[in-house]
Amino acid sequence: AQAYKIAVLPGDGIGPEVMAEALRVLDAIEKKYQVTFERTHANVGGAGIDNEGKALPETTVSICRASDAILFGSVGGPKWETLPPDEQPERGALLPLRKIFGLYANLRPAIIFPSLTGASSLKEEVIGGGFNVLVIRELTGGIYFSQPKGIEGSGRDRIGVDTMRYSVPEIERIAHVAFQAARKRGKKVCSIDKANVLSSSVLWREIVTTIAKEYPDVELSHMYVDNAAMQLVRWPKQFDVILCENMFGDILSDEAAMLTGSLGMLPSASLAEGSFGMYEPSGGSAPDIAGQGIANPIAQILSAGMMLRFSFGMVEAADAIDNAVATVLDQGFRTRDIYQKKAGEKLVNTKEIGDAVIAAL
């Protein structure tokens, strides 16, 4: 049987809770599709700090290097927020992982499942008939990574500095990802920027427009990020692929997530050149609900599905996971974040969603 190596990095907060369900779903896929997933668990984030003294231990990086893909939970939490910024889970582990493995293309598909229209924060008239938005977020550049960065000076003279830089090749490669994705779906790309203020956005708009000429079958539009934030809640159906630089994509993808009912529904794939990728929910470690077994594991389960689709080419198995999740939602299973107290809904915990997805498979 075909075998794939997965580095399993559950991380902090709800990370291990939702990861457990995704791994059980992978067990079910192994049985159904005669495939083996060789999993190696490693510490990351707060778990790395607590168990091995740093957020991204070398052993974790080696395990990732030796794997075909990384399945990531989430990192961070109040316990580690007083450490120096570069040692914290986010800047000490998550961002370095993205950089080390060249994961420049972050795909965050926000799809409203038909039975969840009532869980969206938008009115049913706005959501009715569904929407399907793919946020493509540049993940290794922009204000997250550009130099200079840091706090300069001392006392009241200190200045906090971040810099937003984008090179032409960085914009070109993420633009290609967006146009190629759009070609396989609604054939529209809306590129988000702040070209009325930011120079990096002026270049972004110019380069995206140039790349668009290679994709005459795809319609390109541009939108300022402030307007985009408004348009997403006004009429999300106008969008197909939304192409963003790193920070705009971070913000707009959380907003898009809520349109689908919960941040706990939104998976993501962070892709490098080639087939390697890291797969993680778009949301975080949810310290407010961690340890209670009530987190929604669907984003983590769908992220595992994206791993099968993008890194392993297991399209049929990935579709099976997506369909199983849809079935479970149609059957009325709801964690607290998507529970509407409507007839036919069953309020369940994290593990019961896992059970239901496995049964539906």
Ligand code: NAD
């Ligand atoms: P968060 O995404 O952890 O939580 C925001 C809200 O969404 C919370 O109310 C939470 O309960 C809810 N939520 C998120 N995922 C959920 C799920 N699966 N099921 C049910 N509810 C869910 O964001 P935050 O509170 O701003 O950040 C908490 C910590 O997570 C911080 O340390 C932050 O840096 C970190 N974080 C990590 C990642 C990551 O590892 N990829 C992403 C975002 C935030």
Ligand code: IPM
């Ligand atoms: C995300 C998270 C991260 C980001 C944080 C935790 C560094 O919010 O994956 O969306 O901003 O990229």
Ligand code: MN
């Ligand atoms: Mn985010």
